[in-house]
Amino acid sequence: MIDNIVDITLLSLIAIHAIAIIRMRSLFAVVMLFGGFSFLSAGLFVVMDAADVAFTEAAVGAGISTVLMLATLALTYTPEEADKEEKAPTHKPWLPLGVVFITGALLIYGTYNLPGFGDPNAPSQLHVAPYYLGKSLSETGVPNVVTAVLASYRGFDTLGEVTVIFTAGIAVLLIIGGRRRVKPNIEKNGGDHEA
Amino acid sequence: MKHNLILRVVSKFLIPLIILFALYVQFHGDFGPGGGFQAGVIFSAAIILYGLVFGVDKAKRVITPYILRLLASLGVLIYAGTGVATILLGGNFLQYGVLASSQLAGQHVGILVIELGVGITVMSVMLIIFFTFAERGQAVLNSKAESERE
Amino acid sequence: MDMILGHYNYWMVIIIMMAGFYTVISRGNLVKKIVGLNIFQVSVFLLYISIGNVKGGATPIIETGVDLYSNPLPHVLILTAIVVGVATTALGLALVVRIKEAYGTIEEDDIHNQDQSL
Numbered sequence: 001m002i003d004n005i006v007d008i009t010l011l012s013l014i015a016i017h018a019i020a021i022i023r024m025r026s027l028f029a030v031v032m033l034f035g036g037f038s039f040l041s042a043g044l045f046v047v048m049d050a051a052d053v054a055f056t057e058a059a060v061g062a063g064i065s066t067v068l069m070l071a072t073l074a075l076t077y078t079p080e081e082a083d084k085e086e087k088a089p090t091h092k093p094w095l096p097l098g099v100v101f102i103t104g105a106l107l108i109y110g111t112y113n114l115p116g117f118g119d120p121n122a123p124s125q126l127h128v129a130p131y132y133l134g135k136s137l138s139e140t141g142v143p144n145v146v147t148a149v150l151a152s153y154r155g156f157d158t159l160g161e162v163t164v165i166f167t168a169g170i171a172v173l174l175i176i177g178g179r180r181r182v183k184p185n186i187e188k189n190g191g192d193h194e195a
Numbered sequence: 196m197k198h199n200l201i202l203r204v205v206s207k208f209l210i211p212l213i214i215l216f217a218l219y220v221q222f223h224g225d226f227g228p229g230g231g232f233q234a235g236v237i238f239s240a241a242i243i244l245y246g247l248v249f250g251v252d253k254a255k256r257v258i259t260p261y262i263l264r265l266l267a268s269l270g271v272l273i274y275a276g277t278g279v280a281t282i283l284l285g286g287n288f289l290q291y292g293v294l295a296s297s298q299l300a301g302q303h304v305g306i307l308v309i310e311l312g313v314g315i316t317v318m319s320v321m322l323i324i325f326f327t328f329a330e331r332g333q334a335v336l337n338s339k340a341e342s343e344r345e
Numbered sequence: 346m347d348m349i350l351g352h353y354n355y356w357m358v359i360i361i362m363m364a365g366f367y368t369v370i371s372r373g374n375l376v377k378k379i380v381g382l383n384i385f386q387v388s389v390f391l392l393y394i395s396i397g398n399v400k401g402g403a404t405p406i407i408e409t410g411v412d413l414y415s416n417p418l419p420h421v422l423i424l425t426a427i428v429v430g431v432a433t434t435a436l437g438l439a440l441v442v443r444i445k446e447a448y449g450t451i452e453e454d455d456i457h458n459q460d461q462s463l
Contacts, residue, residue, distance in 0.1 A: 064431055
């Protein structure tokens with residue numbers, strides 16, 4: 001019961017953060033709210049028994065992502081535009097709102113056939129998970145099943161993930177890593193098509 | 196950032212602890228929650244904190260960008276190299292059982308080594324990304340100063 | 346009551362997902378679009394972990410005396426997805442920085458005006 005209460009409270013807070021992020025116009029506030037959003041979801045992961053995931057989300061979502069977004073804000077707005085607000089939307093919101101409501105309604109309709117939250121007899125709990133939970137200690141000698149699956153059973157998959165991270169690092173270096181060509185006219189006419 | 200005395204003192208205390216915790220998460224990941232991904236991110240968070248408080252230039256003296264690029268590739272190399280080593284020892288790709296005398300000991304060695312590879316790559320890629328963004332900011336400031344001088 | 350408690354997670358996940366989706370399609374600021382993408386991403390993480398949860402289960406670290414654990418497989422998938430997610434977010438932010446340098450703005454409408462593409 002107490003689990004359910006914590007779960008519902010945290011999920012509602014996360015949803016409130018998400019909606020506040022839509023309504024906020026100050027980009028600094030948006031980024032800080034996103035940090036809070038990540039922290040709350042890390043807390044929710046702990047409640048849902050995913051300690052490893054919570055760990056990662058707290059370090060990555062609330063730490064590194066927020067720092068990188070703040071760095072981007074510092075790079076894209078000069079100190080004179082210290083308020084750092086996005087422009088008011090120029091279009092009427094009805095079309096995107098309609099799309100979002102229709103998609104959301106369809107997805108909610110789709111959840112009616114899903115097994116209930118925490119159901120031990122849901123199909124996802126009966127298929128591969130019992131094998132990992134029963135055999136991983138005797139086959140790999142590692143008590144943490146998540147590490148055993150990550151590094152041993154699905155080792156090839158993780159090799160791919162590490163390669164993706166490595167590639168992303170190289171791509172960031174290629175995009176903004178080199179020496180910046182000095183274009184003093186950027187600030188004057190606001191745009192530069194050849195760059 | 197020159198006058199934030201409290202921030203500087205507190206982060207001087209915290210950074211060694213964060214690094215120690217990252218190493219704990221890295222090597223204790225088999226038994227408790229943790230592993231290479233988390234350890235890499237926590238370790239890079241320690242260096243990023245140092246960079247934010249004491250300046251990116253000082254942080255770059257701790258780990259130079261050149262070494263970071265080497266480390267990022269080294270992590271992937273350790274991971275893939277473990278796979279190649281298991282093939283050379285007569286097993287399948289990433290079949291850790293052949294790395295040591297028994298199946299369980301081999302699994303232990305294999306998991307420890309590839310988690311180390313993951314940790315090194317994640318740590319150095321996160322730092323590469325942070326340093327690249329920070330360098331870009333300094334380049335923007337410098338070019339602005341130059342254009343003002345002209 | 347069982348229906349509500351059993352599906353509350355999924356409904357809230359969908360609301361969060363749609364909040365992220367709305368931010369992506371309705372806002373013109375590129376940084377905010379990336380924040381929206383991240384919200385969408387986190388909602389997918391929440392959905393996966395909800396599916397893996399077992400009522401009364403423990404964190405999947407094997408210990409004697411405990412015999413009901415949550416499903417470890419979604420945890421593995423999401424663990425790697427989070428770290429890959431921050432790498433791709435960094436890539437998107439790098440593109441935003443380049444767009445700012447080339448166009449002098451990160452508002453989508455202004456970029457379209459300069460390109461006369463709309």
